[in-house]
Amino acid sequence: xxxPLDAAALDTIFRTARTYNGYHETPFTRxxxxxxxxxxxxxxxxxxxxPARLVWCLDQAAKDRLADxxxxxxxxxxxxxxxxxxIGMDEDFHEQLPWLFPHTDAKxxxxxxxxxxxxxxxxxxxxxxxxxxxxxxxxxxxxxxMSGFDADKVDAAFFGDQPKxxxxxxSTIGKGDASTIFxxxxxxxxxxxxxxx
Amino acid sequence: xxxPLDAAALDTIFRTARTYNGYHETPFTRxxxxxxxxxxxxxxxxxxxxPARLVWCLDQAAKDRLADxxxxxxxxxxxxxxxxxxIGMDEDFHEQLPWLFPHTDAKxxxxxxxxxxxxxxxxxxxxxxxxxxxxxxxxxxxxxxMSGFDADKVDAAFFGDQPKxxxxxxSTIGKGDASTIFxxxxxxxxxxxxxxx
Numbered sequence: 001x002x003x004p005l006d007a008a009a010l011d012t013i014f015r016t017a018r019t020y021n022g023y024h025e026t027p028f029t030r031x032x033x034x035x036x037x038x039x040x041x042x043x044x045x046x047x048x049x050x051p052a053r054l055v056w057c058l059d060q061a062a063k064d065r066l067a068d069x070x071x072x073x074x075x076x077x078x079x080x081x082x083x084x085x086x087i088g089m090d091e092d093f094h095e096q097l098p099w100l101f102p103h104t105d106a107k108x109x110x111x112x113x114x115x116x117x118x119x120x121x122x123x124x125x126x127x128x129x130x131x132x133x134x135x136x137x138x139x140x141x142x143x144x145x146m147s148g149f150d151a152d153k154v155d156a157a158f159f160g161d162q163p164k165x166x167x168x169x170x171s172t173i174g175k176g177d178a179s180t181i182f183x184x185x186x187x188x189x190x191x192x193x194x195x196x197x
Numbered sequence: 198x199x200x201p202l203d204a205a206a207l208d209t210i211f212r213t214a215r216t217y218n219g220y221h222e223t224p225f226t227r228x229x230x231x232x233x234x235x236x237x238x239x240x241x242x243x244x245x246x247x248p249a250r251l252v253w254c255l256d257q258a259a260k261d262r263l264a265d266x267x268x269x270x271x272x273x274x275x276x277x278x279x280x281x282x283x284i285g286m287d288e289d290f291h292e293q294l295p296w297l298f299p300h301t302d303a304k305x306x307x308x309x310x311x312x313x314x315x316x317x318x319x320x321x322x323x324x325x326x327x328x329x330x331x332x333x334x335x336x337x338x339x340x341x342x343m344s345g346f347d348a349d350k351v352d353a354a355f356f357g358d359q360p361k362x363x364x365x366x367x368s369t370i371g372k373g374d375a376s377t378i379f380x381x382x383x384x385x386x387x388x389x390x391x392x393x394x
Contacts, residue, residue, distance in 0.1 A: 001336065002205075002210070002214060002334060003205060003208060004210055004336050004337035005202070005206050005335045005336075008200055008236030009202045009203075009206045009335070012200055012201075012202060013199070013202070013210070013331070013335065014240060014328075014335075015239055016199065016239070017239070019241050021207060030393060033391070033393070034387050034391075037262070037387050037391055038387070040211070040212040041384045041385065042384060043214050043327065043330070044330065045332060046342075046366075047344075048250070048343040048382035048383075049320075049386070050385060050390065053390050054389065054390060054391045054392070055391075055392045055393075055394050056391065056393050056394065057394045058393055058394075061355070062393075062394035066394075070207040072308060075297040077291065086394075095224050099383065100382060100383060101382055102382075102383075103379075118304075120344075122323070123319060123323045123366070124323075126319070126320045126323035126324050126327070127323075127324075127326060127327040127330075128327075129324050130323070130325075130331075131331075133240070133241065133324075133326055134210070134240075134327075134328075137199060137200065138202045138206070138211070139202075140199065140200065140201035145241060147244075147317075152260075157217070158394060169320070170322065182300075183296055185245035185297060185299075186296065186297060187238045188238065188247060190234050190235070192230045192250065193247065194231075194234055194250075194252075194253065195251070196230075196252075196255055196259075197251050197252050197254065197259035197261075197262065197283075197355060
């Protein structure tokens with residue numbers, strides 16, 4: 001049980017944080033990627049599955065390779081961003097469970113169930129994608145998560161040697177340029193999408 | 198772009214936060230549920246889809262109803278927790294896009310594509326499930342997310358009147374009792390599941 005965050009911290013991770021379309025020139029390095037990962041990996045996944053497989057595009061050649069897989073408007077954002085991230089998911093994550101969840105035979109829960117593995121990989125790598133967004137914000141970075149890309153192209157370009165890893169979503173990252181954000185889309189009030197049972 | 202969080206705040210949302218199996222008696226009320234929702238709803242989803250549909254179980258009857266849908270060990274945790282949450286997902290979320298994402302016709306992207314909607318609902322409601330976990334922690338609560346339940350039973354018990362809403366996962370919530378946590382499962386070092394492209 002932790003101490004509640006102060007108002008500035010709540011702003012940083014949720015209330016005034018935004019999705020950015022462009023960034024200042026501050027670079028994002030491998031050390032920064034490691035710091036974000038060291039935080040995000042602490043977030044929980046079911047049976048510690050940790051199915052996310054991350055590919056960081058830090059130099060221009062890597063960003064261009066990802067941009068070539070994206071829709072036109074997203075390609076431009078990726079080329080110009082300090083860095084980008086491909087969040088993949090390992091549909092054979094269960095092979096790792098003997099060491100990730102060592103106190104029981106969790107691997108056997110998923111053997112012979114490729115459809116259940118796909119669902120679980122999507123669910124839990126999405127949790128990890130959200131932890132990435134929040135961890136980056138918590139360290140003073142901004143992100144621009146995107147779904148507008150050709151998944152087959154991304155898989156071929158970044159996971160060609162790992163046929164059981166598929167892209168979930170992608171994101172830019174850097175120090176956000178406030179002139180590039182759109183107005184925030186409306187957020188539903190409590191009674192719209194919540195019920196008390 | 199926000200100010201980086203201090204060490205205590207990083208501990209609260211990621212580093213020392215844990216999944217709890219039991220809680221102290223501090224109640225969790227509707228006001229608390231609304232405060233958690235007001236934070237978590239600010240996290241981004243693709244095209245502001247916001248597909249999560251939340252059912253809060255605050256009294257014993259509601260917790261018992263959810264416990265009856267869960268595996269034995271989870272049922273006991275749910276009955277004894279201050280509160281529990283069902284995180285559902287609306288597979289017809291696209292019907293809401295004209296007001297959630299008003300500047301373009303995003304609804305048309307998903308019409309006639311029920312499989313694409315299911316994937317998008319699972320991805321984006323899982324992001325929202327992660328925002329729930331982090332938002333709760335940020336406000337000083339602890340959570341116990343779970344996948345061990347009968348999804349058909351949960352859907353019948355909580356979404357019987359909304360056939361396009363399906364449960365994604367469930368969680369307990371309260372002030373965690375440190376005597377109920379397990380040792381933390383190992384978290385992979387950077388080089389294991391990360392690459393630089």
